[in-house]
Amino acid sequence: MNVLHDLALGFQVALTWQAIVICLGGVVLGTFVGVLPGIGALAAISLCLPLTYYMEPVHGLILLSGIFYGAQYGSSTSSILLNIPGTPSAAATCLDGNPMARQGRAGQALFIVTLSSYFGGMVGIILLVAFAVPLAKFALTFGAPEYFAVMLLGLVAASTASPGSAVKGLAMMVLGLIFGMVGTDVTSGVYRFTLGQLELTDGINLVAMAMGLFGIGEVLSNLAAPSAPQPPSKGFRLREMLPSRKEARQSVFPAIRGSLLGSWIGALPGTGPAIAAFVAYATEKRISRTPEKFGTGAVEGVAAPEAANNASVQAAFIPTLCIGIPGDAVMAFMLGAMIIHGIVPGPNLISQQPEMFWGLVASFSVGNLILVLLTLPMIGVWVKILNVPRQVLYPLIIFLICVGVYSVNSNVFDVMVAVAFGILGFVMTLFRYPVAPILLGYILGPLVEENFRRTLFISNGDFTAFLSSPVSVICLALVLVALLTPMVLSFRRRLTSSVQE
Amino acid sequence: MKSWKNAIAAVLAVLPGTGFAADFPSEPVTLVVPYPPGGNVDSAARIIAPKMEELLGQPIVVENRAGAGGMIAAEYVKNADADGYTLFMAANGPLLFAPMTMNRPDAYDWETDFEAIGTVSITPMALTVREGVGITDIDELMSRAGEENLLMASPGAGTTNHLAAEKLKADSGSDFRIVHYKGNAPSIASLVGGETAFSFDQMSVILPYIEDGSVVPLAVTSSERVPALPDVPTLKESGQFDFAAVTFTGLLAPAGTPEEAIEALSAALNETLASDDIVARFADLGSVASPKTPAEFDDFLTEIDDTWRPIVAEVNANR
Amino acid sequence: MHQTYHRIGRLPELIFGLFLFGIGCVSTIYGWSYGLGRLNDIGPGAFPMGLGIGLMILAALAMREAGTQDPVSRRLAPAFFYLPGVIIWALLIEGAGLLVATMALILMCSVAEEHLNLKRAVLLSLILTAVGYLVFILGFGLTFNLIGDWF
Numbered sequence: 001m002n003v004l005h006d007l008a009l010g011f012q013v014a015l016t017w018q019a020i021v022i023c024l025g026g027v028v029l030g031t032f033v034g035v036l037p038g039i040g041a042l043a044a045i046s047l048c049l050p051l052t053y054y055m056e057p058v059h060g061l062i063l064l065s066g067i068f069y070g071a072q073y074g075s076s077t078s079s080i081l082l083n084i085p086g087t088p089s090a091a092a093t094c095l096d097g098n099p100m101a102r103q104g105r106a107g108q109a110l111f112i113v114t115l116s117s118y119f120g121g122m123v124g125i126i127l128l129v130a131f132a133v134p135l136a137k138f139a140l141t142f143g144a145p146e147y148f149a150v151m152l153l154g155l156v157a158a159s160t161a162s163p164g165s166a167v168k169g170l171a172m173m174v175l176g177l178i179f180g181m182v183g184t185d186v187t188s189g190v191y192r193f194t195l196g197q198l199e200l201t202d203g204i205n206l207v208a209m210a211m212g213l214f215g216i217g218e219v220l221s222n223l224a225a226p227s228a229p230q231p232p233s234k235g236f237r238l239r240e241m242l243p244s245r246k247e248a249r250q251s252v253f254p255a256i257r258g259s260l261l262g263s264w265i266g267a268l269p270g271t272g273p274a275i276a277a278f279v280a281y282a283t284e285k286r287i288s289r290t291p292e293k294f295g296t297g298a299v300e301g302v303a304a305p306e307a308a309n310n311a312s313v314q315a316a317f318i319p320t321l322c323i324g325i326p327g328d329a330v331m332a333f334m335l336g337a338m339i340i341h342g343i344v345p346g347p348n349l350i351s352q353q354p355e356m357f358w359g360l361v362a363s364f365s366v367g368n369l370i371l372v373l374l375t376l377p378m379i380g381v382w383v384k385i386l387n388v389p390r391q392v393l394y395p396l397i398i399f400l401i402c403v404g405v406y407s408v409n410s411n412v413f414d415v416m417v418a419v420a421f422g423i424l425g426f427v428m429t430l431f432r433y434p435v436a437p438i439l440l441g442y443i444l445g446p447l448v449e450e451n452f453r454r455t456l457f458i459s460n461g462d463f464t465a466f467l468s469s470p471v472s473v474i475c476l477a478l479v480l481v482a483l484l485t486p487m488v489l490s491f492r493r494r495l496t497s498s499v500q501e
Numbered sequence: 502m503k504s505w506k507n508a509i510a511a512v513l514a515v516l517p518g519t520g521f522a523a524d525f526p527s528e529p530v531t532l533v534v535p536y537p538p539g540g541n542v543d544s545a546a547r548i549i550a551p552k553m554e555e556l557l558g559q560p561i562v563v564e565n566r567a568g569a570g571g572m573i574a575a576e577y578v579k580n581a582d583a584d585g586y587t588l589f590m591a592a593n594g595p596l597l598f599a600p601m602t603m604n605r606p607d608a609y610d611w612e613t614d615f616e617a618i619g620t621v622s623i624t625p626m627a628l629t630v631r632e633g634v635g636i637t638d639i640d641e642l643m644s645r646a647g648e649e650n651l652l653m654a655s656p657g658a659g660t661t662n663h664l665a666a667e668k669l670k671a672d673s674g675s676d677f678r679i680v681h682y683k684g685n686a687p688s689i690a691s692l693v694g695g696e697t698a699f700s701f702d703q704m705s706v707i708l709p710y711i712e713d714g715s716v717v718p719l720a721v722t723s724s725e726r727v728p729a730l731p732d733v734p735t736l737k738e739s740g741q742f743d744f745a746a747v748t749f750t751g752l753l754a755p756a757g758t759p760e761e762a763i764e765a766l767s768a769a770l771n772e773t774l775a776s777d778d779i780v781a782r783f784a785d786l787g788s789v790a791s792p793k794t795p796a797e798f799d800d801f802l803t804e805i806d807d808t809w810r811p812i813v814a815e816v817n818a819n820r
Numbered sequence: 821m822h823q824t825y826h827r828i829g830r831l832p833e834l835i836f837g838l839f840l841f842g843i844g845c846v847s848t849i850y851g852w853s854y855g856l857g858r859l860n861d862i863g864p865g866a867f868p869m870g871l872g873i874g875l876m877i878l879a880a881l882a883m884r885e886a887g888t889q890d891p892v893s894r895r896l897a898p899a900f901f902y903l904p905g906v907i908i909w910a911l912l913i914e915g916a917g918l919l920v921a922t923m924a925l926i927l928m929c930s931v932a933e934e935h936l937n938l939k940r941a942v943l944l945s946l947i948l949t950a951v952g953y954l955v956f957i958l959g960f961g962l963t964f965n966l967i968g969d970w971f
Contacts, residue, residue, distance in 0.1 A: 042538070045538075046538040046565065049538070049547065140690060140693060140694040141694055141695070142694070143691070143694065143695070143696040144696065165882070165885055167878060167881045167882050167885065168882050168885070170878050171840060171875060171878035171879055171881075171882050174844075174871050174874045174875045174878055175840065175843065175875060177867075177871050178843065178847050178868065178871050178872070178875065181847075181867060181868050181871070184570075184658075185658075185854075185864040186657060186658070186681050186682070186683045187658065187681050187864065188658060188855075188863065188864045189602070189657075189658030189659050189816075190854055190855075190864040191604075192850070192854060192864055192868060193847075193850060193868070198568070198569040198572055198573065198603065198605070199568055199569065199573065201568070201569045201570065201603065202567070202568050202569060216902070216903075216906065219902065220898060220899045220902060220903075223895065223898035223899070223902070223932065224894040224895045224896060224898060224899065225894065225895075226825065226893060226894075226895075269686060269687060269690055323690070323693070324706075324709055324710075325686045325687075325689065325690045326686050329537060332537075332540070332684075332686070333537075333538045336538060336540065336543060336544050336547075339544050339705070339785070339786060340544055340547050340548060340782075348709060348712065348713050349709075391930070391933050391937070391940070392940075392944060394902075394929065395925070395926050395929040395930070395944060395948075396944075396948065398902060398905070398906060398925065398929060399922060399925060399926070399948050399952070401906075402906055402909045402910070402913075402921075402925065403952060403956055406910070406913060406964070407956070407964075409565070409566060409567055409568060409573075410564065410565075410566055410964070411566070411568065411573065412910045412911070412913065412914060415906065415907075415909070415910035415913075416907065416910060418906070419903055419906050419907055419910075422903065422906070423899075423903065426899060427836055428836075430828050430832070430833075430892070430894060431828070431832070431833045431836050431886075432889060433836075433882075445867075446683075449867045450683065452862070452867075453861075453862040453866075454680060456859060456860055456861075456862055457678075457680060457860060457861055457862075458652060458680060458696065459860075460650075460860045461858070461859035461860030
């Protein structure tokens with residue numbers, strides 16, 4: 001019952017009118033920057049930081065985190081409508097969300113996305129409330145072998161996630177892995193593939209790469225296609241956009257699985273919503289009885305990744321708040337924001353600052369509710385984006401990408417990187433190479449490599465270190481299953497066909 | 502537009518009676534931070550910005566230009582107009598050693614390309630051992646580390662922490678191995694979680710873990726003891742080591758900035774750093790607000806440069 | 821003139837496959853030069869080299885698939901205006917400022933259209949600059965100028 005008491009304390013903080021107004025402001029701004037391609041949560045958070053000086057610390061954090069999880073809601077909107085993820089974490093949602101929109105089911109897709117996002121967010125919050133401290137402790141026991149096994153599983157599971165040719169998908173993933181190697185090697189400090197460019201010593205900028213591949217590449221492909229995809233141009237009433245009963249039923253279990261996977265991945269330091277979304281998508285495709293429908297507008301392929309990335313952003317607060325170890329760049333910034341307010345995050349935060357911790361957590365549930373109430377009526381408005389003539393829409397998108405990519409580091413070089421990846425993305429779609437695996441390889445590659453090398457360094461070259469804990473054994477066994485299943489299946493198919501002959 | 506104003510300002514400056522100082526600053530001042538938002542250096546900039554804004558009567562903009570170990574920001578400021586409106590929020594690596602570690606030794610030189618304004622904060626590091634290892638003093642650590650193959654965590658090759666670790670290794674002759682992580686967070690996670698046994702960490706990040714007992718502090722790396730840990734000796738006190746290793750943040754302007762501007766900024770900075778509120782903010786971080794005159798900052802930089810350049814060169818050559 | 825469609829056949833796809841093969845090659849060679857290390861201290865080159873070899877194999881396999889699907893017809897002209905447009909925006913943003921950079925970008929994009937509508941292009945660029953100024957410079961406080969230092 002202690003939890004109830006703590007929650008009551010939290011809601012006393014989160015339900016004051018100032019807190020609600022600030023939360024509303026945060027999630028609205030978050031949705032807004034999420035929808036805009038290029039400008040992401042990190043930019044908005046860093047720009048809002050000075051505002052929080054004049055607030056109570058907990059209000060400041062409510063604002064900043066509202067932007068963070070609000071952006072997850074917004075970013076899927078542009079994935080579905082434009083096939084351009086608003087932030088990289090919504091890239092997986094393009095795979096089935098945009099096909100749905102092309103079939104005139106944009107409203108349904110947005111509806112499902114909003115509800116599964118809410119569901120995922122709430123699951124993440126409930127886990128945060130119930131198991132924050134034990135989960136954080138569990139995440140701490142993850143050493144290099146466990147990280148390696150989990151990341152490898154993510155990579156292998158997701159390698160078949162994209163539609164189309166398996167060979168081309170794998171080739172693109174390996175290309176992404178190579179892009180992930182660009183920059184300074186953490187272990188040795190050696191510069192790899194920097195081409196003498198100072199800017200590349202920190203690696204390829206994720207936003208520049210994602211906006212080039214998905215944003216510029218998509219705009220160019222659309223312009224190149226003989227006829228623009230026919231936008232559904234008639235007026236929309238909410239009722240016409242409700243998912244059918246069948247669609248609703250199909251998205252329930254994917255949303256549940258996505259939320260759990262997303263929460264788990266989000267709680268691990270060093271991961272992030274993009275990984276969570278891709279792994280959830282891949283899992284659904286793996287276990288589906290109709291994997292061939294994925295990539296053509298399957299509702300499961302929309303519900304799962306969106307539940308996962310929203311669950312993961314809530315769960316990402318677990319290591320940050322409970323052990324003071326941020327999972328990604330946005331969380332690192334949240335830590336910085338706390339420090340500026342004189343709150344030192346660490347293992348004692350919950351006991352020393354209960355009002356702040358529980359108030360913040362309670363505000364998450366308020367914020368998620370606001371987001372649903374806000375997003376559902378907006379669906380009709382967003383769908384009208386499809387009616388904007390392309391002579392206006394595409395220059396507008398390109399303009400937003402330019403500003404967004406440039407604003408990350410105030411660096412022109414990043415815009416040039418986006419152009420290079422735009423060309424690559426355009427050419428790839430011409431030849432039907434899938435784009436998403438590049439991003440996945442880029443994100444997971446460094447983690448796989450770093451932890452593989454670290455494991456062997458620590459164990460002094462002893463390969464049994466990879467099997468030193470139950471987590472890594474289970475994950476590596478699943479990797480084997482994932483690799484062997486298609487082979488066994490194709491062998492059996494060949495066997496039956498030869499028997500029939 | 503800015504260049505017109507500068508031209509007018511330059512003309513006014515040479516006219517008798519109209520001093521440059523009188524109207525400095527007359528437009529927003531930008532602090533260029535060489536790291537992304539959220540880190541130590543960024544926090545320091547954002548802590549001093551509001552108070553300096555008040556004192557100077559002009560907005561202070563914190564601008565993050567991350568990349569290339571800080572070289573992107575450093576070169577940006579070096580090439581900015583030397584008018585006191587674009588300042589470099591520097592730290593050890595970006596200012597002193599990045600040109601060497603990035604293999605671009607001619608990119609800039611802190612002595613000739615920048616004008617020191619003052620230190621902002623100084624953050625000592627602490628040498629800590631995970632609680633479960635059961636080591637309580639530094640001699641025991643050094644003798645057992647080599648024998649038992651204890652691992653030392655580092656937040657990345659070439660960081661101040663890594664350099665101090667290499668010096669610890671060289672000076673003690675202990676043969677332990679250093680594991681690199683990508684930043685402070687995973688490095689501390691490995692220490693607390695049990696993958697590694699000991700490490701150097703900035704007081705700002707390790708203090709909570711010392712307080713809750715997950716790690717035991719053996720020494721601090723500053724020349725004097727740290728107020729937050731009065732019972733923990735300095736490395737020098739241990740007798741075995743004769744070096745200090747601190748990370749600093751400080752403000753610099755491009756070379757050629759008018760003296761009046763430097764003086765105005767230095768005065769505002771030092772008044773900011775003397776205010777109780779700011780001192781407390783930095784203390785919460787495990788850092789010390791450290792007002793210094795431009796000349797003192799120069800000496801301070803020279804000392805750090807002399808101590809660490811040979812070690813940076815050696816680490817650089819070995820990779 | 822921008823109406824021209826190009827049939828994307830087998831040859832360009834093979835060239836792209838060769839490009840990927842080339843990247844694999846480069847990655848392998850560079851990986852080798854970065855050092856492979858030892859088993860208990862794997863060097864920075866081991867992964868790039870392994871991945872490079874993997875990419876070469878996959879690129880070769882992918883080239884076998886070239887031309888197996890129906891060729892498509894695509895307009896390539898827009899790419900030749902949009903991409904330079906972005907590059908020009910990037911070159912202009914710091915010196916010339918948001919207004920000039922955006923006008924240049926939108927004009928380039930408009931030229932890619934089948935019928936150039938100069939009035940609409942100018943209007944669109946003015947609106948975007950205004951919105952960009954309000955949202956990004958005033959609203960978010962992003963640090964770039966409406967009118968750059970060049971003027």
